[in-house]
Amino acid sequence: MAKKEHPEMARYLSERDWFTFLREQTIALAEIPEMQLQTKTLDSLLEMYGRIIDAVYNEKPFVASYYCLAPELLTAMDLPYYMVMQTPFLASSVPYLVDDIDASEAIGLGNDLCTAIRLSIYYVEANLSPLPTCALNLLYPCDAAPLLHEVIVRNERWRDIPMFGCDPPYYMDDRSLDYFADQLRQMGNFVATHTGRKLDLDRLKETVEESNRMFSLWDEYNQLRRNVPSPHGWGIGGPQAFSQAWVYRAGMKEGTEWFQKLVDIAELNVKSGVGPIPKEKIRLFWFDLLPFGWVMDFLPWLEEEWGAVMVMDMFGNFPYTMIDTSSEEEMWRGLARRNLFDAPMVRQARGVADNFSGDIQRIVKDYKIDVVVWPGHMGHKDGAATVGIMRETCRDLGVPFVHLGLDLFDRRYSTPEQVKDKISEFFRAMGLG
C-alpha cells in the first residue's frame, strides 16, 4: 500500500533539519560546558521532533497543545505534543522566517497583528502544521491567541479534529483556581477519550513530582544567578530551562538531569567568579521573550559593547510553587496554579496588571538589577497598555526603565541597528556601563 502523503509536514521537517544542522555547530564547541548543555537541549528538541514525525507517519496519537496547558498530563499519558505556535516560539532562527512573515501578511492579516499569531495562522491555513489526533486550544493570555484558535476551529482541514479549550478566569483567587482546575480535569478526560490513552492518576502523580523536582532545581539555579557577576547571561538559562520544563521534557527524568547539569555548571562559575563576559557592567532584566528572530544580531553586541548581562528575562523567572500531590484535588489545583498563575507570560498578560509591577519589584530586588528593559514587542498589546504602570514601578524602585518597541520575530520592524541605537542612547543618558 502506498504511504500516505503528508504535505502539512513540510515546514516541520525543515525545522528538524535546521536544528540538526545547528546541533553540529554546538558539537564543534564541545569543550565549553555550556555548549555541551546546548547540545543536550537540541537533542531533546530533536527527540520531540522525532516523536511527532513518528506519530504522523505511523499513525500514532499525538496532540497539539501549549506549555501552559499542563503538559505533565500528556507526559503521563505518553502522548507527544507540539505547539501550533512552535515556529515563532522555538524555531524562529529558521532561514525562511521572513518569507513566511510576508506570506502571512499577504493572505490578508495585515501587519499589526502579533507576528507569532500571524505566522501560526498562515501555517494552519497553508497546510503547514501537523494535523494532530486532537487539539488543545489556547484561550489566553491575550486576544490574539484565542483568535488563532478560532481560525483553527474553522479551518477545513482542522474542523473535524476534536478540540478543547480551557476557559481562563481573569482573577487570581480561590474561586478562579477551582474553576480552572475543573477545566483542566475536563481537558484530561477529553484527551483520554480522543486518543484512547488512559489518564492514570498514579502515573500523573509521578510525573508531577518529577516536574516539581525540575522546578525546584530551576529555582536553585536562579538563586545562583543572583550572584555578581551572574554565572550566565542570555546565552543559557531561562529559554532553555523553559523548553525543558514546559515543552520537551515536562515531567520526565531526563529533564531533571538536564537541570542538575545546569545547576552544576552555574555553581562552578559562581565559585570561580566567572560570568559570561570578562567584566559585567550592567545587570539587565529583559521583561519578555528573547528577540528570537534576530537574537545573534543583538544580544552578543549588548554584552560586548556595553558589558550588559541579561541576568533575568520573563521566561526565566516566576514563583516556583510546588504542586501538592497528596490528593487528587490538590494536584489539579496545583496544576491550575502553575499553568494560570505562575506560567511565564500567562501570569503577566492574562489577568490584571499587578504581576507586571510585582514581578519587576521582586526581580529588581533579588537580582540586583541596574536596568529594566521592556522590549515592547508589537504583539503584546496589554503590556503596551501597562508601560505607565511599569515606569512608575521602576521610578519608585529607583531603577531606570526603557521601552524599546520592536518585533521579537521580524527584524525589519525595528532593525537591530535601530534597537542598538536606542538602547545605547538610553544607557548613555542614564550614565550606565
Place this chain on the structure above:
Amino acid sequence: METSIKSKAFEQFSEAAETLANPVLQEWKAKGGRIVGYFCSTVPEEILTAAGVVPFRMRATGSTGTEESDAYYSSINCSFPRHCFNQALTGEFKFLDGIVCVNSCDHVRRIYDNWKRFVPTDFIEVLSLPRKTGPDQVGWYRDELAMFRDKVAKYFGVELTDDAIWKAIKLHNETRRLQRKLYELRKQEKPPITGAETLAVMVAGTAMPKEQYNEMLRELLDELTGSEGPGGHRARLMIVGGILDDPAYIQVIEDQGGLVVADSLCFGSRIMWVDVSEEMADPFQALAQYYVADRPSCPRMYGEHDNRARYVKDMTRDFKVDGVIGERLMFCDMWVVEHYMLDQDMKADGIPFLKLDREYITSGVGQLRTRVQAFLETMGR
C-alpha cells in the same frame, strides 16, 4: 449632524451622540441621580438600572488628542482606550460616580488597571467574562453578576432584590424591542432613517435613563412609521465591527451613495437582537445566559465564528444588502482575524466585502471616501 428627520426626539438623540454628558444626563445629575460608566457591551446594564443608577457606555466623543494618556499607553494600542483614558485624566468624566470594566480586550482591560491607579475613583470594578459560551461559563458569569449586584447594592446603599432586577430586565427588553422596530423600518426599499441617524439613536440609548429613552424612541417610531426616505442610493450596505460610536463615520460612507441599512456592531444590532429571557427563575442566570451565550457575539467569544458569520449572512438576506463593510480600529487583534475569516465567508456566498482600518476619532476622510467609492464601483454601482 445633517438630517432630514424633523423630530424633537431625534434632535435629542443626535445631541446625546455628539456629547458625553448630554442635557438629559445633566438634568438627571442635577437632581442627584447617579451615573456609572461601563466599558464593553457585555457589562449588564440591567443591574445598574435596578439600583437606580444610569449606565453610561464609555466613549471618547469629542476627544482631540492623547497627550496625557501617551505616558500610560503605547503607539501600538487601540486609539479608543487611549482617547478615553486621556479624557479620564483631563477630568471629562467627572460626571460619573463609578466605572465598571470587563476583560473585553487587551487594550480596554488595562483601562481598569490604569484608572484604578491614576484616576481617583471610589467605585471601580472589573468583571471576568469567559471566552467560551457553554453552561460552565454561563454558571461562572452568573456568580460574577450576583457578586457584582452585592457590590453595587453596598456602594450605592440600595436594596437590590431579584424583583428589582427583573423589573430592569423587562425595561431593557422593552428598549431592545423598540430598537428592533426601528431596524425593521430599514428593510424598506426607501428607509426613513439612514445608517448614521440610526447609530445616533443607538448611541443615545447608552447615555440616558432607559424609561426616558424608551419614551423618546416611541415618539420617533411614531413619526417614522409609514414614511419613506429619499431613496436613490447606489447600494445597500451592512457594517460589521467593534466599537463604532461616531455617526459621522457612517455619514461619510453614505455621502458616497452607499446607504447603511444593517449592522453587526456593539453600539448596534448586537446589543438588542435578542431579549434576556424573562422565563427563568433566577435573574442572574437569565442575564448570564444572555451575555455569555444568547446574544450575537463578537470575536471576543471563542468557537462562535460560524454563528457570527451566519448572523451577518442572515442580515444581508433580510435587509437586502448588496455589500458588507468590515470596520476595525487599528491594532485590534480580534477584529483583524474576524474580518479575515468573514472576508472568506462572504466571498464564498458572492457577497462583496470591504475591510477598512480606522482610528477612533474619524480622520483620513479623503481616503475613506476613495475606498468606499472604489468598493461601490467594483459592485457595479
